[in-house]
Amino acid sequence: MDNGNSNEPIIVCRDVNKWFGNFHVLKDINLEVQPQEVVVIIGPSGSGKSTFIRCINRLEEHQEGQIIVDGIELSHDVRNIATIRSEIGMVFQQFNLFPHLTVMQNVSLAPRYVRRQPRRNAEEVALQLLARVGIPEQAHKYPGQLSGGQQQRVAIARALAMQPKIMLFDEPTSALDPEMIKEVLDVMKELARSGMTMLVVTHEMGFAREVADRIVLFDEGRIVEMGSPEHFFTNPQHERTRLFLSQIL
Amino acid sequence: MSGRTPDFYVAPSEAPPSRRPPVTTIGPLGWARANLFSSPVNSIATVITLGLVVWFIAGFLSWAIRSAQWGVVTNNLRLIGSGLYDRREIWRVELATAILVLLTGLSLGIWGRVARAAFIAVLVTLGIILVVPIAAANIPQPTIHALIEPRKAPSDFVFVGYKGDTVRFALAPQTDLAALDEPMIGFVEMQSRAEWSTQARQARSGELDLAAYNLVVSLRLIDSGGRTVTTPDGLAEVRYGADEPGGALEVTLPADGWYVLKVTRDDEANGERDNNQGYAWLRIEGVELFSSQEGQTATREEEFGAPPEIERPLYAEEKAYRFEGTRSFAEFINLQIAPFFERIAMPLVLGTALFVNGWIIGTLGKRERAVRRWTLLGWLVAAPVILIVLRGFGGSRALPLVSTSMWGGLLLTLLLTIVGITASFPLGVALALGRRSDLPVIKWTCTLLIETIRGVPLITILFMAKLIVPFFWSGLSNIDLTIRMMIGLTLFSAAYLAENVRGGLQIIPYGQIEAARALGLNPFLTTTFIVLPQALRAVIPAIVGQFISLFKDTSLVAVVGLFELVGIVDTIVSGQPIYRPYQREAYFFIAIVYFVISYAMSDVSRRLETSGAGSLRK
Numbered sequence: 001m002d003n004g005n006s007n008e009p010i011i012v013c014r015d016v017n018k019w020f021g022n023f024h025v026l027k028d029i030n031l032e033v034q035p036q037e038v039v040v041i042i043g044p045s046g047s048g049k050s051t052f053i054r055c056i057n058r059l060e061e062h063q064e065g066q067i068i069v070d071g072i073e074l075s076h077d078v079r080n081i082a083t084i085r086s087e088i089g090m091v092f093q094q095f096n097l098f099p100h101l102t103v104m105q106n107v108s109l110a111p112r113y114v115r116r117q118p119r120r121n122a123e124e125v126a127l128q129l130l131a132r133v134g135i136p137e138q139a140h141k142y143p144g145q146l147s148g149g150q151q152q153r154v155a156i157a158r159a160l161a162m163q164p165k166i167m168l169f170d171e172p173t174s175a176l177d178p179e180m181i182k183e184v185l186d187v188m189k190e191l192a193r194s195g196m197t198m199l200v201v202t203h204e205m206g207f208a209r210e211v212a213d214r215i216v217l218f219d220e221g222r223i224v225e226m227g228s229p230e231h232f233f234t235n236p237q238h239e240r241t242r243l244f245l246s247q248i249l
Numbered sequence: 250m251s252g253r254t255p256d257f258y259v260a261p262s263e264a265p266p267s268r269r270p271p272v273t274t275i276g277p278l279g280w281a282r283a284n285l286f287s288s289p290v291n292s293i294a295t296v297i298t299l300g301l302v303v304w305f306i307a308g309f310l311s312w313a314i315r316s317a318q319w320g321v322v323t324n325n326l327r328l329i330g331s332g333l334y335d336r337r338e339i340w341r342v343e344l345a346t347a348i349l350v351l352l353t354g355l356s357l358g359i360w361g362r363v364a365r366a367a368f369i370a371v372l373v374t375l376g377i378i379l380v381v382p383i384a385a386a387n388i389p390q391p392t393i394h395a396l397i398e399p400r401k402a403p404s405d406f407v408f409v410g411y412k413g414d415t416v417r418f419a420l421a422p423q424t425d426l427a428a429l430d431e432p433m434i435g436f437v438e439m440q441s442r443a444e445w446s447t448q449a450r451q452a453r454s455g456e457l458d459l460a461a462y463n464l465v466v467s468l469r470l471i472d473s474g475g476r477t478v479t480t481p482d483g484l485a486e487v488r489y490g491a492d493e494p495g496g497a498l499e500v501t502l503p504a505d506g507w508y509v510l511k512v513t514r515d516d517e518a519n520g521e522r523d524n525n526q527g528y529a530w531l532r533i534e535g536v537e538l539f540s541s542q543e544g545q546t547a548t549r550e551e552e553f554g555a556p557p558e559i560e561r562p563l564y565a566e567e568k569a570y571r572f573e574g575t576r577s578f579a580e581f582i583n584l585q586i587a588p589f590f591e592r593i594a595m596p597l598v599l600g601t602a603l604f605v606n607g608w609i610i611g612t613l614g615k616r617e618r619a620v621r622r623w624t625l626l627g628w629l630v631a632a633p634v635i636l637i638v639l640r641g642f643g644g645s646r647a648l649p650l651v652s653t654s655m656w657g658g659l660l661l662t663l664l665l666t667i668v669g670i671t672a673s674f675p676l677g678v679a680l681a682l683g684r685r686s687d688l689p690v691i692k693w694t695c696t697l698l699i700e701t702i703r704g705v706p707l708i709t710i711l712f713m714a715k716l717i718v719p720f721f722w723s724g725l726s727n728i729d730l731t732i733r734m735m736i737g738l739t740l741f742s743a744a745y746l747a748e749n750v751r752g753g754l755q756i757i758p759y760g761q762i763e764a765a766r767a768l769g770l771n772p773f774l775t776t777t778f779i780v781l782p783q784a785l786r787a788v789i790p791a792i793v794g795q796f797i798s799l800f801k802d803t804s805l806v807a808v809v810g811l812f813e814l815v816g817i818v819d820t821i822v823s824g825q826p827i828y829r830p831y832q833r834e835a836y837f838f839i840a841i842v843y844f845v846i847s848y849a850m851s852d853v854s855r856r857l858e859t860s861g862a863g864s865l866r867k
Contacts, residue, residue, distance in 0.1 A: 059763055086769035096764035100782050109778060110768040155764075162768060 008071075010035045010166060010197055011056060016065035018051060025051050026062065027221040035165075038198045040208040043218035044244065049201045052218065053168045056199065057088045070165060086114060089159030093171040095151045097143040097158070103130070104139040107158045115162070122161075129157040133187045149180025153187055160191075167191065169200040205249060209233060217241050313837075315575040319585040320567065321831035322838045324540065325821050326592055329839070332657015332812050338641070338649065342660060343596070345635040347603055352631055354604040355624045358611020361856075375601055378590045385587035388579045393533040393570065394433060395563060396441030397466060397512065399525035406510040407556055408536045408565035409549065410502040416535040418470070418510055419497040420489050423528050424462045426452060434574030436538060438563065442571060448528055462527030465490040465515040468498045473507040473557055490518060495529070506553050509562075538567045568827055632671075653731035657812035659842065661731070665803040665813065669738040670796050676739065677746025678785075682776065684751060695747070702744035708805050710737045715809050734806045742799045749791040753784035786858070793854035797847050814839050 011033035018026040025048045033039055041049045054060040055067060058074055058081045067074045069084050098106050107129060108122035117125075130136045133153040135146075143151050152172055159167060169188065173181040185207050192198055192211045202208065208215055208229060215232045217224045217240070225238045233249075236242050272278065285295040322329070331342045397403050397420070410416060423429070429449050451457040469486040470478045477486070478500050487498045502508065512531065516522040539549060556564070563569070576584065614620030639656070641648035656664065683695035702710070714737035715730060757780050765775040785792070807816030818839055822832045 057767055059766060082769060082771065085767060088767070090764075090767035092760060092764060092767075094758075094760050096758075096760040098761065098764070098779055098783075100786060110770060113774050113778065114769045158768070 008035075009033055010070055011199070012066070012068040013056075014066045014068075016052075016055065016062050016067060018048075018055060018060065018062045018064075025221050026055070029065070029223060031216065031223065031226075033166075033197060033199065035197050036195045037213045038192045038200070038211055039214050039216060040212040041199065041201045041216045041218060042203065042205075042208065042244070042248075043224075046220075047218040048221040049218040050170050053170060053199050053201055056166075056168060057085055057090055059090075086162055087164050088166045088168060089162060089164035090168045091152070091155050091159055091170065091172050093174050095143070095148075095155045095175070097151055097155055099143050102140050102142055103135075103146070103154050106143065106154060107161050110158070111161050126157070126161060129160050130154070132160075132190075133157045134183065147180060148176045149183045152176065152180075152184045156184075156187055156191070166197045166199065169198065169202065171201050171203070173202065173204060203248070205233075217244060219244070314578055314581040317585075317834050318572065318831050319589060319834050319838070321821065321828045321835045323585075323589040323592055325828075325835075326589075328817050328821060329658050329814065331660040332817050333655045334657065334660065335649075335651050335655065338651055341638050341641070341648070341651075345639055346600070348631055348635060350600050350603045351607045352624065352627050354607025355611040355620075355627070358608040358613075359615050359621055359624060360611075371601075375597065378597060379594055381582060382587040382591040382594065385583040388583035390535060390537050391572070391576075391580055391584070392435035393438075393536060393538070393565065394435060394441065395438045395531045395533070396445055397464065397514065397529045397531055398444065399464060399527060400522055402561060403466070403512040403514050404561040404563035405512055405559050406531070406533065406565065407559070407562045408508055408510075408533075409539055409553060410506070410508045410536065412502055412504050414502045414535055415499065416470075416502060416533065417497055417499040418468050419532040419534070420466055420468065420495045421530045421532055422462050422464070422489075422495050423530065424459050426459065428459075429453065432574050434576075435532075435572070436570035437573050438569055439571050442573075445528070459527065462529070463519055464525055464527050464529060465518040466529065467511075467513045467515065469511045469513070470498065470500055471509050471511060472504070473554070475557075478503065478508070488515075490515075507556055509557055509559060533565075536565055538565050538570060541566045541568050653729050654811070656731065658817045659814050661806075661811060661813040662800070662803050665731075665735060665738060665806065666796075666800045668735045669742055669799050669803070672735070672739040673742035673746055673799070674792075676743035678750050678781070680743060680747035681750035681754060684747065685754060699744045699747050702740055703748070707737075707741050707802055708808060710741050711805055711809050713737070730809070730811060734809065734811060738799060738803065738806075741802075742795060745795050745798075746792060749788050749795060750784060752791070753786075753788035754780065756787055757783055789854055789858050793850060793857075797850050800847065800850070801843060814842065 009032040011031070013029050013031040016026055016029040017024070029052060031039075041053065043049050051060055055062050055074075056069065062074075070087060072080050072084055074080065074084060098109070101109065104123060104126055107126035108119070111117045111122040111125065112119060127136055127139060130139055133156055135150050135153055138146060138150060138154070143154065146154065156172075172188070173184050176184065181204070185204060188198070188200070188207070189211050200207075200212075212229050214226065215229055216226045217232075217238075219240050225232070225236065225241045232241070233245070236245055286292045327336070327339070331339065334342060395404070395406065406418075429452060448457060452459050465488070467486055467488040472478055480498065480500050487496060489496055510533075514525070516525060519525055539545070556562070572584075611620070611624070638648065639651065639660075640653065641650045643650040680695050680699055683691045684699065686692050686695070711734060714733040761779055761783070762775060765779045770779070803813055804815040806813055807819065812820060818835045822828050822835050828835070
């Protein structure tokens with residue numbers, strides 16, 4: 001379960017296939033993610049990118065293939081799933097903060113009840129994380145009183161409170177006003193610089209170019225092209241990649 | 250403005266200051282204009298509605314103040330409050346109430362916010378309740394009328410008087426027809442009333458000649474020791490006959506105690522009794538009728554001793570008289586409101602004192618964990634303790650058994666409601682969660698239970714609880730009827746609650762659950778901390794509405810043989826003949842009780858909605 005050897009990939013996906021009913025949404029996905037690597041996943045809507053990263057923390061179940069996270073294979077075994085989930089943090093497009101709890105309670109809930117930390121410790125850590133994402137003064141407000149950018153940063157702090165090894169981002173800035181996108185991207189950049197393994201689904205090409213170690217293009221359920229940012233933006237090989245980039249840039 | 254849109258516009262660097270809106274759009278004038286008179290149709294509707302409201306309220310108040318007899322409520326407060334609960338053990342009901350009031354005060358102090366307006370309103374109400382009886386003591390008593398007949402021996406009027414009271418006994422012969430049309434206002438002795446109706450009818454039809462009045466009557470007042478009480482002038486007895494047919498004896502009473510007005514008719518003055526003719530009203534002013542309720546009789550006898558023994562007594566007690574004519578507002582306060590307030594004043598003051606004490610302790614100790622813990626512990630312990638104290642044990646000397654079939658009135662209503670609410674809430678939530686479960690067995694069981702119970706009227710469930718359950722399980726036939734009713738009410742309420750909660754569960758966005766899962770929360774933690782708080786908060790209006798319904802549905806147990814509030818009032822007005830004409834007053838009173846408690850529950854609901862995260866909601 002531990003991963004001392006930095007050459008071992010922290011996420012391994014082999015021939016992963018998923019169906020929604022009869023609809024084949026993920027086709028033969030093969031991907032390896034190294035520790036501390038930042039992988040940005042791009043692609044048109046409906047291409048399966050969100051479904052894919054939701055498979056990593058078992059919010060969706062794959063029908064064929066293997067997904068191995070930090071040495072543990074994802075299967076129907078519930079204990080494995082619980083262990084995996086506490087090592088992976090996820091940030092959603094719709095923030096999904098708990099509206100009936102204050103910001104402080106949102107961030108400290110999981111450490112208190114899953115990790116059994118005493119309240120004072122959990123709140124201390126929560127305050128530190130809120131300071132790290134830049135909003136320590138909002139600790140006692142309710143999510144409904146914050147702006148979108150602040151809410152997403154709280155969501156990031158909440159995910160970080162469990163001290164995950166991997167962070168998944170599902171289009172974190174797609175629901176934000178342009179003025180607030182920058183503050184969230186700044187937090188994500190700082191996170192990447194500090195050495196977190198990140199899997200980010202996004203449309204923010206500027207972010208991808210600046211921070212990504214690797215960029216993956218999904219289309220119609222399969223990986224079309226994968227490479228470094230330089231490769232991707234200056235010399236895309238696949239037809240589909242060129243088409244996609246021409247529309248987006 | 251020139252009318253042409255300029256091609257180029259730059260705003261001045263400073264924004265203009267905000268101004269107040271025009272007067273007629275804000276404030277009371279603006280509100281009236283926008284809501285009541287916003288269009289011709291609205292204006293007409295407003296005028297019509299206001300007219301109807303005023304007419305209705307005026308009509309109601311006129312009845313309530315002038316002719317309604319609220320004694321049916323005042324005299325039966327114990328029955329209304331606790332049913333047939335053993336009179337000697339009422340202290341246990343009072344103890345239970347005291348415990349609850351104290352706990353409520355504590356809880357409100359610790360966790361509640363009391364609006365200053367509510368506080369002041371309560372104080373003012375209490376002040377009124379205490380002051381009115383005292384002020385009413387100065388309002389003169391209505392006149393008491395008793396008929397003196399020609400051939401029937403007159404009765405002696407026995408009453409309780411107080412030192413310094415001025416009482417006046419007037420003899421008023423009825424000698425002409427014009428007197429028949431004078432309205433009588435005050436208390437009329439019931440047999441006199443009956444007799445006089447007959448005579449008045451005969452007089453009008455000519456059969457009886459009122460002018461042929463020839464009675465000779467003497468009046469003399471004696472005290473409890475048999476001594477005559479004299480007027481200030483020294484007059485002891487007045488005699489009315491041919492030369493002075495009518496007059497009055499006015500006396501100031503020397504001491505508290507029983508008094509007897511001896512009314513003597515001299516038959517020999519006319520030769521023999523059969524020669525007597527004519528009728529006269531004896532009008533007594535300044536005397537208060539006393540109640541014949543057991544508790545009051547005992548108190549009175551303690552204070553003044555037994556009434557003097559005489560041959561033909563006419564006691565000044567309420568049940569022998571009927572109020573005639575319309576009362577003035579002052580009389581309404583004196584006769585109807587003051588006695589009621591007097592009865593409730595002491596318990597109300599004690600209760601308020603307890604409540605305020607609890608509230609002060611709660612407010613001061615809000616931050617102390619010990620205070621909070623003890624209060625919660627208090628609530629947990631209070632429930633079984635109160636039930637045990639109320640029920641008692643067979644064979645015990647200190648707490649003799651008072652079986653639950655004796656519990657009644659408001660006590661039973663509140664008991665059924667509180668147990669119903671407390672038990673049906675967790676059951677309803679469990680059923681709702683079960684219905685949404687993935688496991689087919691649980692899901693179908695819960696669905697079946699909910700739909701079956703919802704498909705049947707409550708009264709059917711109560712009858713089944715009473716009759717059918719013992720039939721199926723003979724071991725259960727000894728279960729208290731009250732407990733069976735509680736079970737029936739709980740099941741009924743839980744089924745409806747389950748559907749309300751399920752509605753709330755459905756509005757939780759799935760993303761909430763995903764986020765909880767992603768954080769590592771297991772299904773139990775997710776439900777407890779994320780789903781249920783949001784779901785329940787969303788359906789607070791529906792849930793509290795269900796509880797308010799439950800509170801009023803408890804009245805149905807009257808059909809099954811338990812005497813809760815409605816049942817006991819029914820018994821009072823149909824069982825006791827003297828209260829039979831006063832059904833409107835009695836039912837109106839319990840309507841007020843139901844309304845006050847229901848409104849309090851609605852208010853709690855509103856406060857719950859706006860607490861915590863709900864404060865962001867409109």
